[in-house]
Amino acid sequence: MIRFFIALWAAKLADKLFSLKYGRECDTAGLVANKLCPDFMARVAKPKLVITITGTNGKSTTSTLVANMFRSRGQRVSFNDWGANIHAGYSVNLLRGVDLFNRCRVDVSVLEADELTACDTMPMIRPQYMLVTNICKDSLRRNGHPEYIYDRLKKAFERLGDTTVAILNANDPISSQLAQGTGTRRVYFGMEDTHTDPFENMVNDAGVCPCCGGTLRYRYRHYRHLGDFYCSDCSFTTPKADYLARNVDLAARTMTVAEGGEEYPIPLMSDTVFHAFNTLSAVTLFRELGFTPREIADYLSTQKVPGIRETVVEYEGIEYYTYAAKAQNISAASTVFEYMAKEPSKKDVVFLLDEMQDSNHPSETISWLYETDYEFLNAPQIKKIIVAGHMCYNHRLRLLLAGVPAEKIVCVEEEADVPSVVDTEGIDKVYVLFEIDFVSKARRVRDAIVARAKEVKGK
Amino acid sequence: MKIVENLFPELCNIYGESYSMTYLSRCNPEIDLRLTNHKTTPAFVTEDVDMIYLGCSPERKQEQIIQLLRPYTDRLRQLIDRGVIILATGNALEIFGREIREGDRVIPALGIFDSYAVRRMEPGERHNSRYIATFLTDEGEKLTLLGHKSQFSFSYGDFSRDAFATVERGVGMNPETKAEGLRRNHFFGTYSLGPYLILNPPFTKYLLRLLGLDDALAFEEEAMEAYRYRWNELTRVSN
Numbered sequence: 001m002i003r004f005f006i007a008l009w010a011a012k013l014a015d016k017l018f019s020l021k022y023g024r025e026c027d028t029a030g031l032v033a034n035k036l037c038p039d040f041m042a043r044v045a046k047p048k049l050v051i052t053i054t055g056t057n058g059k060s061t062t063s064t065l066v067a068n069m070f071r072s073r074g075q076r077v078s079f080n081d082w083g084a085n086i087h088a089g090y091s092v093n094l095l096r097g098v099d100l101f102n103r104c105r106v107d108v109s110v111l112e113a114d115e116l117t118a119c120d121t122m123p124m125i126r127p128q129y130m131l132v133t134n135i136c137k138d139s140l141r142r143n144g145h146p147e148y149i150y151d152r153l154k155k156a157f158e159r160l161g162d163t164t165v166a167i168l169n170a171n172d173p174i175s176s177q178l179a180q181g182t183g184t185r186r187v188y189f190g191m192e193d194t195h196t197d198p199f200e201n202m203v204n205d206a207g208v209c210p211c212c213g214g215t216l217r218y219r220y221r222h223y224r225h226l227g228d229f230y231c232s233d234c235s236f237t238t239p240k241a242d243y244l245a246r247n248v249d250l251a252a253r254t255m256t257v258a259e260g261g262e263e264y265p266i267p268l269m270s271d272t273v274f275h276a277f278n279t280l281s282a283v284t285l286f287r288e289l290g291f292t293p294r295e296i297a298d299y300l301s302t303q304k305v306p307g308i309r310e311t312v313v314e315y316e317g318i319e320y321y322t323y324a325a326k327a328q329n330i331s332a333a334s335t336v337f338e339y340m341a342k343e344p345s346k347k348d349v350v351f352l353l354d355e356m357q358d359s360n361h362p363s364e365t366i367s368w369l370y371e372t373d374y375e376f377l378n379a380p381q382i383k384k385i386i387v388a389g390h391m392c393y394n395h396r397l398r399l400l401l402a403g404v405p406a407e408k409i410v411c412v413e414e415e416a417d418v419p420s421v422v423d424t425e426g427i428d429k430v431y432v433l434f435e436i437d438f439v440s441k442a443r444r445v446r447d448a449i450v451a452r453a454k455e456v457k458g459k
Numbered sequence: 460m461k462i463v464e465n466l467f468p469e470l471c472n473i474y475g476e477s478y479s480m481t482y483l484s485r486c487n488p489e490i491d492l493r494l495t496n497h498k499t500t501p502a503f504v505t506e507d508v509d510m511i512y513l514g515c516s517p518e519r520k521q522e523q524i525i526q527l528l529r530p531y532t533d534r535l536r537q538l539i540d541r542g543v544i545i546l547a548t549g550n551a552l553e554i555f556g557r558e559i560r561e562g563d564r565v566i567p568a569l570g571i572f573d574s575y576a577v578r579r580m581e582p583g584e585r586h587n588s589r590y591i592a593t594f595l596t597d598e599g600e601k602l603t604l605l606g607h608k609s610q611f612s613f614s615y616g617d618f619s620r621d622a623f624a625t626v627e628r629g630v631g632m633n634p635e636t637k638a639e640g641l642r643r644n645h646f647f648g649t650y651s652l653g654p655y656l657i658l659n660p661p662f663t664k665y666l667l668r669l670l671g672l673d674d675a676l677a678f679e680e681e682a683m684e685a686y687r688y689r690w691n692e693l694t695r696v697s698n
Contacts, residue, residue: 140473203472
C-alpha cells in the first residue's frame with residue numbers, strides 16, 4: 001500500500017510537470033506510476049462505471065461517442081482520448097480521476113483499449129463492460145494476424161470471468177465468438193442488410209469457418225468479412241442480435257434499432273456503413289446502461305465524425321478533404337478505397353500513407369499494399385492519384401497492377417511537391433488520404449494545395 | 460503451359476503472399492495458375508506440376524497444413540529430388556522442417572529438412588526485421604534479395620548445406636546465423652513474408668527462367684525501380 005501511494009504521489013507530481021511542458025496528451029506520468037507500482041492499475045480507485053472499448057477499427061470513434069454522452073449529461077468522465085490506449089495511458093487516465101488519497105473524483109471512466117495488450121491490463125482494471133467493435137487485419141509488425149488478436153482478447157475475457165459484460169458484433173465471424181465459456185453475459189449488436197453492395201476484397205480475414213474449416217458464406221455482407229454469415233459444412237452462423245439495426249439509410253443518415261419487440265429511430269453521423277456500426281455499438285452500450293431511446297437519439301443528433309478523421313475546406317467550388325485511411329491496417333484502407341470508388345464526385349486522391357516508423361523500417365510495408373484493394377481505385381471519377389513519400393514507387397507499381405492507367409498516377413518523392421500536381425479545375429473534390437499519425441501533416445499538405453489553387457486563380 | 464500450384468490460399472495469404480503467384484502468372488501467359496483449396500487433393504499429388512507455392516499462415520492453420528500435407532511427404536521429397544520448383548515463404552518453411560516447439564508442445568512437421576522451429580507467441584517475442592541477402596543461382600550468378608520478417612518463431616539446426624541465401628544485413632534463420640532459409644535443388648524457403656516475388660524482381664526473373672519461360676516481368680521497369688529504391692533505402696537505414 002505504501003508503494004502504491006508513493007507511486008500515486010510521484011506520478012501526480014510528474015503529471016503536473018509533464019502536462020505543463022508537453023500538454024495533457026502525455027502519458028509519461030503513467031509510466032512512472034507503473035514503474036513504481038506494477039499493479040498500479042489494479043490499486044488505483046475507479047469510478048463505479050468503467051467501460052472499455054476495443055477492437056481493430058472504430059474504437060476511437062466509438063469511445064468518443066460514449067465519453068461525450070456522459071459529458072453531455074454533466075458527468076465527470078476520464079477518457080484516454082489521445083490514443084494512449086496501453087498501460088501508461090490507462091494509468092495516467094485513472095490517476096487523474098483520483099485525489100491524493102486515492103478517492104475517486106470522476107463518475108465514469110471510458111478507456112479506449114489496445115486489443116493486443118488487453119489481456120494483461122483489463123484483469124487489473126476490471127471494467128464492467130468491454131465492447132469489441134470488430135477484429136480485422138491490422139499492422140503485421142505489431143498485431144500479427146486476426147487469429148492472434150482473437151486469442152489475445154479471448155484470454156482477456158477468460159481472465160475477467162463473469163464480471164465484465166461482453167458487447168460483441170454479431171456480424172463479425174471472428175470477434176462474435178469471444179467470451180464463450182466465461183459465464184459472462186454476451187450482448188450482441190448486428191445489422192440487417194444495408195444493400196451497400198460491398199466490393200469483394202482480395203484478402204478475407206475470415207476465409208474459413210473457425211469451427212470446422214469449411215467455407216464461410218454470407219446471406220449478405222456489409223463490408224469485408226462483416227455480414228450475415230454461415231458455414232457451408234457445420235452449424236456456425238451469425239449469433240442473434242439483441243440490438244438489430246434495420247432500415248439503414250446511409251444517404252439520409254438514419255436507421256432504426258429493433259430490440260425486444262420495440263423499434264426506435266437513431267440518427268447517423270456519417271454516410272458510411274462502418275460509422276453506422278460504431279453508432280450501433282454505442283447505442284447497444286447506452287441501452288444496456290439504461291438510457292432511453294429518446295435520450296440516445298437526441299444526443300446522437302448532436303454528434304459529428306471526430307475532426308481528426310475527416311476535415312474539409314471549400315474553395316471556388318472544390319472541396320478539399322483530409323481523410324484518415326490508416327495505412328497498414330488493410331481493412332481500414334480498403335474500406336476507404338471502396339468509399340473513394342463509390343463516392344460519385346470527380347476527384348483527385350493524394351496518398352500520404354507512409355507510417356512514421358517506416359522511415360526506419362523501409363521495404364516491409366509492401367506486404368500491406370498487396371492485401372489492400374487498390375483495384376477499387378480504378379474508377380472513372382478518380383481523375384488522378386498522387387502518391388507521395390518514400391513509398392511512392394511501391395504505390396505506383398501496385399496501382400499499375402491494379403489496372404489504374406499510368407497517366408492517372410503521379411509519383412512524387414517529396415511531399416512538398418504535391419500541391420503543384422493537384423488539379424485546380426475539372427474536379428469536385430480533392431481527398432488527402434492520410435495515415436492516422438499524420439493528422440497535422442495532412443492538413444498542412446491540404447492547406448498548401450488550397451493555397452496553390454488560390455495562387456493559380458490569382459494569375 | 461506451365462502448371463503453378465498455389466496451395467491453400469484461403470489459409471496462407473495473411474500478408475498478401477498470394478499476390479506473388481498472381482504476379483508470376485501476369486508475367487507470362489504460359490503459366491497455368493491453380494489455386495488449391497485445403498479441402499481438395501493438391502494437384503501435385505496426381506499431376507506433374509512445374510512449381511508449388513506455399514505462403515505464410517496463422518499458427519493454428521500452419522499445424523492444420525502439416526496434417527494436410529503429411530500423407531504426401533514422400534511425394535514432396537520425390538518432387539524436390541526431381542528439381543520441381545517449390546517456394547515456401549514466411550512460416551511455411553517450418554512445415555518442411557522436423558518439428559515446431561512451443562513451450563512443452565512438440566508439433567511434428569514433415570521432416571524433409573532437419574531444422575526445427577521454436578515458437579513463442581507473446582507480443583514481446585514478435586520479431587520484426589529486414590534483410591539484404593545474397594542468393595546464388597544454379598549458374599553461379601549472385602542475386603541480391605530483400606526480405607522482411609515479422610514472426611513469432613526462429614529455426615535452428617545445421618544450415619551449412621541447406622541455406623537458401625546468406626544474409627549480408629539482418630538476421631537469418633535465427634539471430635545467431637547469417638544462413639537464411641532452406642534450399643535443396645529448386646526448393647526455396649525463406650522466412651520473409653508478403654509478396655516475395657514483387658519484393659524481389661531479379662529472383663522472379665530467375666524463377667521464370669527455371670520454368671523455361673521468357674523472363675520479362677509485368678511492369679518490369681516500375682518493379683525494378685521500386686526494388687532499387689527499397690534496396691538503397693534498406694542499405695542506408697541498416698548502416
